[in-house]
Amino acid sequence: MRLRRPDLLLDVDGVLLPLGDRGDVPLVRVPGHEHLRYRAETPARLRRLSEVFRLVWATTWEEEANEVLAPLFGLPPLPVIMFGNEASLGDSWKLPAIRRFVVDRPFAYVDDDIGDVAAVWAEHRPQPTLLLPIPGDRGLGAGDEGRLLTFASAATEQR
Template sequence: MLNPLRRPGPEWGPHTCTAAGQPYLLWLNPAHGPLLLALADATGADLVWATTWQHDANASVGPILGLPELPVIEVDKGRGAEGPGCCWKVPAVAEYVDRRPFVWFDDDLGRADRLWLEAHPNVGRFRLVHIGSSRGIRDAHFRQARAWLTSG
């Protein structure tokens, strides 16, 4: 989670971002963009948005973090296809990955999501990294993703 519910530290600044024409106050840490780019570079991973913000993430959040325009998984297209207790983004992500290994950072994923993804025929190896909604993404999350992505 790149925008926690509260400011977790001084490196996080307030930014007004717009989604679907509405302004929102987000807590963002500009250092996360370079960290994500370094993770992708070191592991050969592709960065992709899987967010409620959808395409607005490229226009509103990406520039603050120094990210280039990234592909967007239109998470609302799979809404209603998820299993009981699953995050509504799961079906669209499962469809997008096309059996490629992936790491997914999110604050709203748990056991039901893992089980649903494990059973989906379009999903191969994956790692869900739970990000606390009040603390946001941390260095340990990046290390965990790097270790998994390079473990083959």
């Protein structure tokens, strides 16, 4: 019997594409998007995570993430959470669309802007749930990957 993998909801800006220029994080430029850069280890990190998660775009890039970033990171097209008109500034604005998407599935969510409302909702959710805030100037790092892999292992065992 094949166990179903939990979802990993991926924000892009500030998570896969660090914001700003820290200098201590070597970055690779995104062709055709000169202001966008990513950590050199991001493609390999995403491929490792895809072995234990179903990767899902949870970004205002929406379908453009599949057009630009999936090929760049060596990923197939991924499911996309559409935010549409819900996209606005404010605390936990992505939460309504995320709730509709995940329903009762276990999932982890990485974003540089996870609000308090989302954190409270996740705490009370009966299914395995991990909201992992990522510092936007650093992006997804090795420690974050470790936490996600640990969560995926535990979430898969609970099913």
